[in-house]
Amino acid sequence: MRISAKSLAGAVGILTLGASVVLAQDSTRTRPTSSRRIPITKEGGEVARRVDTVTVYRTDTLRVSVASPPTIVHDTVTRTMTRVDTVQLPPVYPPIRLPNGFYFGLSGGVMAPNGAIYTPNSAGPSAQLQLGWQGAKQILGIRGDVNYAKPGEDSRFSGLQADPDILNFSADAKLQLPWLTHTFGATHRFTLYGIGGYTHTMFKNLPMRVDPTNGASFQFVPGNGEWTHENGWNAGGGASLMWGRSELFIETRVLAFTPDNAPQSRQMPFMFGMNWFGSR
Secondary structure, three states: OHHHHHHHHHHHHHHHHHHHHHHHHHHOOOOOOOOOOOOOOOOOOOEEEEEEEEEEEEEEEEEEOOOOOOEEEEEEEEEEEEEEEEEEOOOOOOOOOOOEEEEEEEEEEEEEEEEOOOOOEEOEEEEEEEEEEOOOOOOEEEEEEEEEEOOEEOHHHHHHOOOOEEEEEEEEEEEEEOOOOOOOOOOOEEEEEEEEEEEEEEEEOOOEEEOOOOOOOOEEEOOOOOOEEEEEEEEEEEEEEEEOOEEEEEEEEEEEEOOOOOOOEEEEEEEEEEEEEEEO
């Protein structure tokens, strides 16, 4: 019995000493931390960082049973981990701004004569200056323009030719159609439009066919050197492409007037031009 008691006392002493050493080692442990940083890049948008801290507890239980009540040793290890999450936000694009409001522009092309001025004249160059007001997404707008044309000479009527000039002053309503607007992408606006209104025409040295007299089937008269004024109308249409503060367009119209002694006179200018807006 004495040997057994001494043996038991020695075993308990050894276990107590071992537990003390373990506790001393645990108390001197340093909490592991991560010094590595996850690189975060910013491409096409803002980057948001979120830091999550996770604490993990571990409990180790050591049971020793030696002919006496068991000894329980609790070893608690606290570990802290840091996790950095990178959230990639979608890129933020600036709002698309299209032309709006007041604009002015220039255009050029060719004018084809028709009606009373068709036979003694041929096609010639044409130039135009236009001013207007309309937003890119507005259906209705207004426009005023001045169109100059110089018809060519027809060799069969060279005796009637005298270097003609034609000026047209138009005040129009412009109607944009709300279809096919994104044909060329979101940053450009494609538009089909119709245009028409009042036209005042001035011309000189313009030969034309007049109402026949004295039983003639048709009759032509040469133009005189003075400006002649006639009131009339215009109607036509075109297509435009808008971006930034600019608008590229093509259009054609009929510019018509009816003299007192002649059939209706018509001009058909085919124009290619640019408009520039004051704001967007």
